[in-house]
Ligand SMILES: CC(=O)SCCNC(=O)CCNC(=O)[C@H](O)C(C)(C)COP(=O)(O)OP(=O)(O)OC[C@H]1O[C@@H](n2cnc3c(N)ncnc32)[C@H](O)[C@@H]1OP(=O)(O)O
């Protein structure tokens with residue numbers, strides 16, 4: 001593209017109800033400008049990720065960077081901190097942006113709502129743009145909904161949570177939008193720039209008028225250069241619509257193992273926009289497995305349910321996160337316990353409340369300023385634990401945790417963890433991967449499976465553990481060698497146990513599980529091939545699969 005050409009974005013999809021209100025010529029022009037400015041840098045960052053993974057695979061350990069030591073050692077700098085409406089974040093509810101969940105989240109009583117286009121959303125075209133319609137309405141106090149069974153939903157409180165939108169990560173594309181790159185090729189749009197750009201363009205001003213602002217959670221960052229890219233996107237966008245520099249606030253998820261080595265640097269790059277860091281435990285575990293999967297038995301993790309927040313490497317990570325945040329005036333936000341209540345089963349609910357209470361008590365005691373819950377039924381429990389520590393204070397930034405000393409080795413030290421892999425653990429991973437992916441293919445990106453919240457991050461753990469166990473030749477406690485054939489056999493068994501219907505996507509889900517867990521190749525995210533080849537809104541999914549097979 002010549003520097004004098006006006007950048008364009010084209011829409012290659014049918015428009016659903018009210019999509020034209022989001023995909024306006026002005027909004028598309030803004031997206032086109034974002035792509036002209038930043039798509040090349042996004043690609044550079046993704047290439048950099050690949051090189052880093054290769055270097056870890058080749059035995060080079062992650063370390064605190066010598067070239068950024070001055071950023072870590074400088075005690076002077078601070079981040080922007082809480083924007084208006086973010087002062088007290090003791091309980092935040094997370095969830096997808098479909099219309100019913102949007103209203104339920106707004107009525108939930110949480111302080112903030114993480115409106116999620118990442119782990120909890122299956123990025124069908126209707127979810128992506130429909131979610132923007134719902135957010136647009138929510139911000140303007142005009143969201144209502146009637147369910148298929150006739151239930152009426154509307155916002156019933158004026159104490160709605162502050163909305164913090166989470167766009168999709170840098171690795172994903174939005175294939176229904178295309179831009180022209182510098183070499184003149186048409187390319188799928190960046191999912192991050194699409195989600196951020198549409199939300200920001202339509203709502204930044206309206207959010208400021210409500211006394212809050214355009215706030216974001218930034219997922220799956222791997223290093224400070226990715227943070228710099230986001231910071232430049234923010235500054236460009238603020239300038240583009242003429243709002244003051246620093247109006248945007250970002251809470252950055254530390255949910256990849258490389259990012260844990262650059263927490264200070266990430267905050268520093270985003271210091272004019274940063275409100276805090278979040279300990280995204282599920283993607284963090286996945287990232288550890290992904291990056292160290294080929295480094296031998298000492299990096300093999302036990303059954304998924306054994307990897308708790310109290311194992312040493314997870315404690316090292318959260319302790320360092322709280323300390324780093326408070327040193328810089330940033331909020332430390334805790335993560336997601338996967339236990340959820342079940343209204344049909346009081347015992348399950350009681351166990352979930354007890355587990356969540358334990359988790360939140362530990363977080364509040366460690367110095368976190370707030371936390372996440374997956375379900376409205378968990379808010380009171382989480383709040384009680386934070387109230388007990390915070391009282392009337394909106395945060396505990398003054399707890400700087402000088403006693404914490406975390407070394408690079410501790411962040412990846414799995415030596416005290418017994419690699420207890422069981423037959424039940426293998427089967428559970430197969431079952432979760434299959435059932436979650438099937439749900440995702442139907443457009444449902446967060447699901448209650450076996451009374452646990454499952455989303456893209458937790459499913460990644462399940463499939464990557466299977467891959468690693470197969471490739472490391474692990475034998476379970478019961479004496480079963482975990483081979484490709486064994487897992488394939490389990491997959492068949494689990495598939496046979498499912499209630500099938502004509503519209504289910506289990507056959508496609510089975511293919512995806514094979515592709516992401518049983519092949520030699522390890523796709524960096526299961527959502528990349530699943531999105532490219534299987535996730536379409538229309539029933540033509542099967543046709544496109546047939547075309548792919550023929551190609
Ligand atoms: C690793 C990470 O990234 S964690 C963050 C990403 N993951 C998430 O955000 C998961 C969010 N949670 C959820 O999506 C849901 O709680 C699920 C899918 C796990 C369970 O949902 P359901 O099966 O609908 O649970 P359940 O039937 O108990 O829900 C009861 C009511 O609470 C509502 N509800 C449940 N979770 C939420 C939520 N997170 N936000 C808003 N409303 C919710 C349901 O819509 C339902 O409303 P209704 O009575 O009007 O029908």
Ligand SMILES: O=CC(=O)O
Nearest residue numbers: 280281282283457
């Ligand atoms: O996004 C959160 C996580 O745990 O992953």
Ligand SMILES: [Mg+2]
Nearest residue numbers: 119280283457
């Ligand atoms: Mg995550």
